[in-house]
Amino acid sequence: MSITKKSIFLIFLVLFIDQASKIYVKLNFTLGESVDVFGWFKILFIENNGMAFGLEIIGKLFLTLFRIVAVVALVFYIRNLIRKQVRTAYILTISLVLAGAAGNIIDSVFYGVFFSASEYMGPIASFLPPGGGYETLFHGKVVDMLYFPLIKSDTGQTIFFSPIFNVADSAISVAVALILIFFRKELNESLETKKEQDVEPTN
Numbered sequence: 001m002s003i004t005k006k007s008i009f010l011i012f013l014v015l016f017i018d019q020a021s022k023i024y025v026k027l028n029f030t031l032g033e034s035v036d037v038f039g040w041f042k043i044l045f046i047e048n049n050g051m052a053f054g055l056e057i058i059g060k061l062f063l064t065l066f067r068i069v070a071v072v073a074l075v076f077y078i079r080n081l082i083r084k085q086v087r088t089a090y091i092l093t094i095s096l097v098l099a100g101a102a103g104n105i106i107d108s109v110f111y112g113v114f115f116s117a118s119e120y121m122g123p124i125a126s127f128l129p130p131g132g133g134y135e136t137l138f139h140g141k142v143v144d145m146l147y148f149p150l151i152k153s154d155t156g157q158t159i160f161f162s163p164i165f166n167v168a169d170s171a172i173s174v175a176v177a178l179i180l181i182f183f184r185k186e187l188n189e190s191l192e193t194k195k196e197q198d199v200e201p202t203n
Contacts, residue, residue, distance in 0.1 A: 003088050007078060007095040014099035018167035019106060022143040026111070026125050029145075031118040040150050046164050047118060047141035064108040064138045067101055074098040081190065090186040096175035103168030104142050112140030146170070 001009075029045040036042055049060050074097060081091045112135025118125045125134075135141070144166045149158040165173075179187055 003082055003091055006088070007082070007091055010092055010095045011099040011102070014096065014167065014171050015103055015106075018099075018103035018171070021145065021167055022107065023127075025145045026115055026118065026143055027127060028124065029118075030122045030124055031120045034147070040148060042147040042149065043145050044147040044164055045118070046144050048144060049141055060108070060139055064105065067105045067108065071098060071101050071105060074101065077190075086186055086190070087183075090179075090183045093175045093178045093183060096171045096178075100168040100171035100175070103166070103171070107142040108140050109138055110140060111135075111143070113137055115140075142166070144169070 025043065025045050029043075031045060031047065034042050034044040049063075074094065078091060078094055078098065081094065111133075113133040115125045115127060115133055116129040116131075117134035133140075144164045146166060146169075147164045148161045151158070151160040153159055
């Protein structure tokens with residue numbers, strides 16, 4: 001299998017797992033509902049307007065558009081890496097970043113149109129509700145559900161790890177960790193090449 005096909009397969013695999021898990025939770029859980037998988041792992045349904053792990057820093061529309069621009073840039077970046085025959089593992093790692101960003105874009109762009117609102121204590125959201133979705137295009141909320149309360153206080157409060165996230169967030173976080181640990185050379189070389197191309201004089 002060529003590296004191009006491997007990259008495309010990985011991106012679509014992550015997207016499938018991400019969207020399948022989000023849609024299942026969205027259509028089967030009320031907002032705030034949780035299920036214990038293990039003592040240290042729960043499925044806990046929340047939604048957020050912001051960035052990974054529920055952070056909210058900038059406006060929703062700007063964030064969605066920024067994600068779209070970032071995904072387009074990553075597509076061209078991966079294509080350039082493939083053309084230069086960079087290490088396969090690095091290309092697949094960048095593909096993970098692309099898949100994670102695209103996964104959350106789908107929520108932001110379409111979920112507000114395709115689903116009714118999720119609420120605490122019900123009712124459970126529905127797909128393509130007769131009255132229309134809970135928001136307009138580009139203003140959907142991102143579905144999060146993965147919760148790892150690894151360390152708790154005597155009162156039951158989570159000390160570590162409190163963020164609630166999704167498969168797309170996980171893909172981005174794992175990819176960034178891999179880049180920092182194993183692929184700093186490839187990242188630096190690709191950035192240096194980009195700088196050289198930017199300053200190269202034209203005739």
